Amino acid sequence: MSTEKNDASLSSADATDARGDRSDTVSALERGISVLRCFSEDRPVLGHADIARMTGIPRPTVNRLVATLLSLGMLKAAQVADRFMLGPGVVSLSRVFLGSLDVRAAARPSMQAMAEEVGASVYLAIRDGMEMVLIEACRPRSSMLSARLDVGSRAPLANSALGRAYLSALPEAQRNQLIDSMRLLRGPEWDAIAPNMLRAIGESHRLGYCLSLGEFHREINSVSVPLIGPDGEVMALNGGGAAFVFTEERLRNELAPRLQHIARSIARDIGGHVPTPSPG
Numbered sequence: 001m002s003t004e005k006n007d008a009s010l011s012s013a014d015a016t017d018a019r020g021d022r023s024d025t026v027s028a029l030e031r032g033i034s035v036l037r038c039f040s041e042d043r044p045v046l047g048h049a050d051i052a053r054m055t056g057i058p059r060p061t062v063n064r065l066v067a068t069l070l071s072l073g074m075l076k077a078a079q080v081a082d083r084f085m086l087g088p089g090v091v092s093l094s095r096v097f098l099g100s101l102d103v104r105a106a107a108r109p110s111m112q113a114m115a116e117e118v119g120a121s122v123y124l125a126i127r128d129g130m131e132m133v134l135i136e137a138c139r140p141r142s143s144m145l146s147a148r149l150d151v152g153s154r155a156p157l158a159n160s161a162l163g164r165a166y167l168s169a170l171p172e173a174q175r176n177q178l179i180d181s182m183r184l185l186r187g188p189e190w191d192a193i194a195p196n197m198l199r200a201i202g203e204s205h206r207l208g209y210c211l212s213l214g215e216f217h218r219e220i221n222s223v224s225v226p227l228i229g230p231d232g233e234v235m236a237l238n239g240g241g242a243a244f245v246f247t248e249e250r251l252r253n254e255l256a257p258r259l260q261h262i263a264r265s266i267a268r269d270i271g272g273h274v275p276t277p278s279p280g
Contacts (some may be wrong), residue, residue, distance in 0.1 A: 031057055032096040035065050035076060037129070039086050041153060045078045094245035103229060104136045106269040107237070110262045111138040114239065120246060123149065123238040124227075125162045130182060131155060132236060140238040158182055158197045161212035161224035167197075168204035169275050175201075197205060208277040209256040211248065212240075219243050223251040227263045230271035237263050 034055045038046055046054075052062045066084060069075040073089035104124070111122040115138040122139075125132040131154040149155075157163030157178070167175050183190045200210035209225045216222070222240025229235060239255045240246050246255070261276045 008085075031055070031061065031068060032065050035062070035069060036086070036090065045080065045083050047083045097174045103270050103272075104268065107136055107262070107266045108138065110265055111136060111149065111237075114138075114262060115140045115256055118239070118255060118258065120239045120241045121149065122259075123162065124235060125155065125166075125238065126233065126235050127157070127163075127166055128154070130157055130185060132157065132160060132166060137248075155216055158186070158193045159212060160216040161200070161210055161222045161240070162236040162238045164197060164200040164212065165224035165226045165238070166234050167206055168201045168210060169228060169234045169236075206277055206279050207256075208260055208275070209230055209249055209252075212238075213248060214243055221246045221248065221251060223256050223259065225256070225259045225263045226275055227267060228272050228275065 003093055034057070038051050038054045043050075048059060048062050048066060051057070051066065052059045053121045055062070067222070070084070070087070072078070073087045076087040077083075078085050082131045107124050111124065114120065116123045119140045120137065121137070123134050124136040127133075134149060134151050134153045134155075137150050137153070155162045157167060170178065178211070179194075186193060196215060200212070203225065204210040209223050211221070211223050213221050218244040219242060220240060221243040222238050224236045227235045227237055237259050239259050240251065247272060260274070267273050
């Protein structure tokens with residue numbers, strides 16, 4: 001994922017809610033969370049100037065926010081002077097969140113079995129802002145060719161199979177609003193991204209799955225199916241790996257049916273459902 005794309009996604013939660021009523025929110029809390037969202041696998045260490053640039057928050061305010069987050073253990077000082085990393089407080093919160101997701105327990109055995117049997121990486125993800133974040137990741141123990149994403153890794157909505165499957169399962173009005181926000185964030189590059197994304201969403205509606213062929217990571221092909229939890233939360237289940245191993249034909253004929261079977265099994269276990277394709 002390019003730096004430009006990552007930067008654009010940092011304020012994604014704000015962009016998603018930009019049209020809503022924000023009168024009942026606390027701006028200081030929102031700013032503090034926006035600081036935490038700046039950190040990612042690609043950018044684990046940041047300074048005050050980096051955070052100010054990425055969030056648009058004035059530098060003096062960034063200094064105070066960072067000091068507060070340091071005192072709470074949500075950030076910690078890096079080895080380089082005046083640079084910071086996420087702290088143990090974030091890990092504690094994430095463990096509580098992940099531990100509360102019964103879907104992970106229901107999904108993991110089938111996901112790991114599929115990973116071992118077909119040699120693919122298998123992921124389960126939910127949306128966070130303009131990205132999908134992995135909440136479960138299973139890889140074959142015997143293969144070095146699988147993608148090296150893990151729990152907490154992120155994938156863009158527009159050009160990952162995970163994001164496209166998620167979008168396909170949303171109500172039309174909600175999907176259109178989200179796509180409009182993505183268009184504004186992506187700017188000039190949107191015209192190159194949108195056609196394949198819309199084609200994949202349509203395919204998901206017809207077939208129950210959609211693909212991303214080297215569009216998220218150049219050498220990785222993957223297929224995803226949507227899954228809806230008992231409370232209506234949309235998730236996506238994904239399988240894939242090296243493009244020369246997981247060709248389009250193999251994704252469609254082998255992995256997609258397997259993922260659909262797993263998604264239906266998880267849905268039964270958690271009281272959710274899988275969207276029904278409409279071939280017409």
